[in-house]
Amino acid sequence: MEVNESVILEVEEELTAMKIELERLECLKFSSELKEERIKSLRQEVQQAERFLCQ
Secondary structure (H helix, E strand, O other): OOOOHHHHHHHHHHHHHHHHHHHHHHHOOOOOHHHHHHHHHHHHHHHHHHHHHOO
16 A cells, blocks of 8 residues: 555654653653553554554
């Protein structure tokens, strides 16, 4: 399956944004269930985006 270059660029941009948000959240000193759930969700989204880009 051929993927449009603009789609690849969009996924790369989203991946970068997710990694920045993930790093920021991981550096926060407080602990909360909401924060931990968002970190878990971001990690899954990062993995999905990376798998997509490796196709």
